[in-house]
Amino acid sequence: MVGLSKANGRPTQTRRGGRNNPRRVAFDTLRAVSADDAYANLVLPKALAAANLSERDSRLATELAYGTLRAQGTLDAVLTAASGRDLTDLRPDLVDALRLGAYQILWTRIDAYAAVSTTVGLVKGAVAPKVSGLANAVLRKVADRSFEQWRAELMDTPRASSGLDPTTTRGRLAFDQSHPEWIVAEFESLLPESEVEAALAENNSAPQVHLTARPGRITRSDLASQTGGEVGRWSPYAVYLSAGDPGRVPAVAAKAAGVQDEGSQAVTLALTDTAIEGSDAAWVDLCAGPGGKSALLGSLARERSARVTAVEPAAHRADLVRENTTDMPVEVVEADGRRWGRADGADRVLVDAPCSGLGALRRRPEARWRKQPVDVAELSRLQRALLHNAVRITRRGGVVAYVTCSPLWAETKDIVDSVVAEGHVEVVESPALVSEIPDTTAGPYRQLWPHRHGTDAMFLALLRRV
Known part of the structure; x- marks a missing residue:
């Protein structure tokens, strides 16, 4: 899959059932999205604040939550093949945990053994001990192949429960870029053929935070100096935040600036x-x-x-x-x-x-x-x-x-x-x-x-x- 970023650094060990570790924060975010129709960009910041994670662990939790959500359709196709089951037959919280584990295995630098082990521990503490054996078996099977190997295997096998059919040209693009096929079809109708894959891939990238310097309160150049950011290309009030929590920017806290694309x-x-x-x-x-x-x-x-x-x-x-x-x-x-x-x-x-x-x-x-x-x-x-x-x-x-x-x-x-x-x-x-x-x-x-x-x-x- 193009555009899904890599999680950096050594994995933090999951404390079984504990809510102050990055995998549990990511899992709780996935559950809120799945069960409550919540928006990750609203749930995750509150969960990170409540967990009081280090900056490094916050980055990991963010990558795991957002990456898993972006890749959900492709992950479901792999998990359907690995489990031999329709995922709708499994309990929803277990499916979210399996997606989280499979994402770590297939698209991050986290060691596969650590990804399986920590996810099984998460299942024991946050889902149910009785299904931890199933989680272990499915994730070990996922880890037996690379993403490229899974892709090759699935090219000839439509997976209805995942919503993706990799046996068609459009289905392969939907699988690779993890979008529903109807969205791929819409993009194909809107863009030149040479741009469609790039547009879908961009949806899988982590967006840069944009700030707006509110007129009469702070100038764009002063906001850029305060944040160490770069002035925008299109808006005379835009500043691109290079890193860090925008809520901690003094101008944002004082409402002289805001977060706005x-x-x-x-x-x-x-x-x-x-x-x-x-x-x-x-x-x-x-x-x-x-x-x-x-x-x-x-x-x-x-x-x-x-x-x-x-x-x-x-x-x-x-x-x-x-x-x-x-x-x-x-x-x-x-x-x-x-x-x-x-x-x-x-x-x-x-x-x-x-x-x-x-x-x-x-x-x-x-x-x-x-x-x-x-x-x-x-x-x-x-x-x-x-x-x-x-x-x-x-x-x-x-x-x-x-x-x-x-x-x-x-x-x-x-x-x-x-x-x-x-x-x-x-x-x-x-x-x-x-x-x-x-x-x-x-x-x-x-x-x-x-x-x-x-x-x-x-x-x-x-x-x-x-």
Whole structure:
């Protein structure tokens, strides 16, 4: 598999059942994702803090959790062959432990014997002693072959329970890059053939942390100096964090800076950089939670004597927006963005629509296994309703930015095209900040890609109410 990183250093021995070791932290994260539909990027930081691990063990736990989630489909194909069973016949917590062990065996520098031994110990303490023998037998069989040998064996054997069929050309690519075949098919329809594998491989890489220097609070150069990071390529406020916990950056702790993907910054700034005539004081973030874009809008609004209304239906996410926008001209409203607002009342509206998240698989590796094409169809209806309402609440001459973290046409181009066809808006060319980023043109719209730009796959359409 291309792009899955290697865990460094000697393995830390698992203390059976103990929660203050990296393998147990990784396992607990996998269980939260599998059993509770949790997001690893939200669960893992809390688990690391609670376990009080060393920096080295924190890196190991992060690699094991994220790597196992990325590789899940490929791991399941190998485990199905090694066990001779449909994995759905096994208890789910045992399957998560087997995935964790198999990932260490096949894709890290951890010694296979140590990977088997520590995983069996984990099963005894965290799953059930009675199934530890099965875990030992399956993982030993996994360890009998390298990844390349397993791949060769599986090329002629479809594994329905894993969701991957390596006997087809697309199935082999899905197996090698550990993506569901329907996502591979979507990428094949969106990208030149020469880029598809690189795009899938990039989803298996650990993303660099991007910070945003909030205007009026800290400059990008000062933030780069404070962190030892590198200034971004595309956003005038972006800094790439070279290493370390962003929560420990003084500017982040003081809310003078925030963690925000550079692509997210760029599409937000495209809204505020687009020229409009007349009033420019009423801005709306129609899908505000958890508040990263609202905070950037609020910082800019403070400098331009504008105010932002941040709309978020979920109370806990609305609280996150409030926390992110303290001391900014931002009012948080708990409401449904499909129905909220007075007609013709806003000058600028951002619609960061809920989506499949397939543009951020580096950060949310579990999303690839959760989503199905039917989910995209359901999301499309929500996205279209949000964009319709955004147009309704925007005054004539005002601007709407429709944004998603997905490259799929069903969530991007198709949504915007259908609204434009109704005749109430016209497409606006992106300002220089976005239009000068190379290889982003997607018809009259803009599409960023991780493998091209180092950002999430953010889509942007700018529309003017006419």
